[in-house]
Amino acid sequence: MADVLEFRVPAGNSTTLLVLGLETDEAEHALYEAFSAFGLLYSVRIRKNAPVARPGYHALVKFYSARDARRAQDALNQQCLFQKSPLKVCICTRQRSFPQQAWALNSYKCQELANHYLGFNGWSSHIITLQNISGFEEEEVRTSPRSQQLKYLCIQELTIPQHGICTRGVGVAEPHVDTSQEFLMAAYRAQKLAAQQALSNAFQKILFVALENGKIAVEYSSTQEDLVDCLTEEELGGLIQVTDLTSSQMSPEGEEEILSDFSMDGE
Structure with a gap:
């Protein structure tokens, strides 16, 4: 059967394994090495067992x-792996009484997922526009002369040539600056964050279909026609009014990864 992969934090029990019987809480790297042999991992987290359970970790x-x-699960259940006693590995069956929100992957995780399934040369991206769209609130300036509001807009294009996919993403970063000494650093970080958000937003519009034979199909999955994808680069270059990206669209882990360049590709 085909496996559909979105550029979002994996949700649901079927993608999560519960590993029982850990003797130490310092086995994260060993777990990662053992389980990553079967596919790309989103996370590995070790926790102490509840007081009502036997001592140890899961x-x-x-x-x-x-x-x-x-x-x-099939390969590693009841295997000792890196410790003397065997580990129990099972699909997580914990039920939630409320629907889980599908958090968008941050830009680093998006690149990691794309590189895994497409290869390091299977995709590329470039910035179409990176603009300072800052505005100053007169009332705020009067009450706090050294306070400024900084806002950057980035539009970035993502291309997957082997699958004929080309889409664009929008990112907006708006850090608050309290002192003039912080302004240059805040402007630099705002540009980085806007670029990261734009790349993540572009990846949200596609999905991977992993087939049983190991091949990958890439589909454009935006639910409605996106104006950003329809305009020419010249039209986008002069774009001023944008739809702001709210924090609810971002991963709970945020965009903490600072990449070395605005223009990014699979290399």
Whole structure:
């Protein structure tokens, strides 16, 4: 069966394995090495057992692919791996009474997922526009002369040539600056963050379909026609009014990764 992968934090029990019987809380790297042999991991987290359970630790290993999670469970359940006693590996069956929000992956995780399935040369991106769209509130300036509001807009194009996919993303960063000494650093970080958000937003419009034979299909999955994808670069270059990206669209882990350049590709 095909496995559909979105550029969002994996949700649902089928992609998460519960590992029981850990003897130490310092086995994160060993777990990552063992389980990543079966597919790309989103996270590995070790926790102490509840007081009502036997002493020790357990781990939650989250894959992007439910198929990879099942393969890892079949192969590693009741294996000792890196310790003397065997580990119990099972699909997480914890039920939630409320719907889980599908958080967008941050730009670093998007690149990691794309590189895994497309290869390091399978995609590329470039910035179409990176603009300072800052505005100053007169009332704020009067009450706090040294306070400024900084705002940057980035529009970035993502291309996957082997699959004929080209889409664009929008990012807006608006840090608050309290002193003139912080302004240059805040402007630099705002540009970085806007570029990261734009790349993440572009990836949200596509999905991967991982077939049983190992091949990958890439589909454009935006629910409605996106004006940013329809305009020419010249039209986008002069774009002033944009739809702001709210914090609810971002991963709970945020965009903490600062990349070395605005223009990014799979290399």
